[in-house]
Amino acid sequence: MLLCDDHAMVRAGLRALLSSTDGIEVVGEAASGAEALATAARLRPDVVLMDLQLGDGMDGVTAIRRMLSPAEPGAPGGPAPRVLVLTMFDTDADIARALAAGATGYLLKAERPESLFAAIRDAAAGRPALSGTVTDRVMSRIRDPGPALTERERDILGRLAGGLTNREIARALFLSEATVKTHLGHIYTKLGVRTRAAAVATATRHRLLAG
Incomplete structure (x- = not known):
């Protein structure tokens, strides 16, 4: 899998955590959306763990959309990876934008390691993976969608x-x-x-x- 986060310490911590888990191999890292696109095109990972806020430049949602759409500039070509969002942000707008861009799952960084491992395996298998908080938000939004803005x-x-x-x-x-x-x-x-x-x-x- 490929890690994309603009904080080197976060990437190092995730790599160490995931490297101790059977069946999950970290093949590369990226510090920006543009770097994630280029690295995914080169390494062809099965899963990309993507943050949403990536500092200056391309944000995570844009990177997801380009990575998963063959018509978008910078798309890696070939089978598209599964993208699992791992972020601190859980607003309805962030969740909706990420899922609309094609993310397979959406997790918060406060999740327990076991939940992250399970979500990565689910994403690799093409199954949706949402944290409990995000699931509650999505269900609430379905029940009460509120005003629809473009x-x-x-x-x-x-x-x-x-x-x-x-x-x-x-x-x-x-x-x-x-x-x-x-x-x-x-x-x-x-x-x-x-x-x-x-x-x-x-x-x-x-x-x-x-x-």
């Missing part, structure tokens, strides 16, 4: 929550201010609010904000 609307809402003005959001996303205002109108309608503060509060309550 990826662009989520981007804008996230920057709104960060305190950016319409002009700053437009510059960050290479949009016109008029387009940003249109998207905000759609967001307000979907969330059933009239102000920026209410939009952020409602999005937080429904866990629509990543991070």
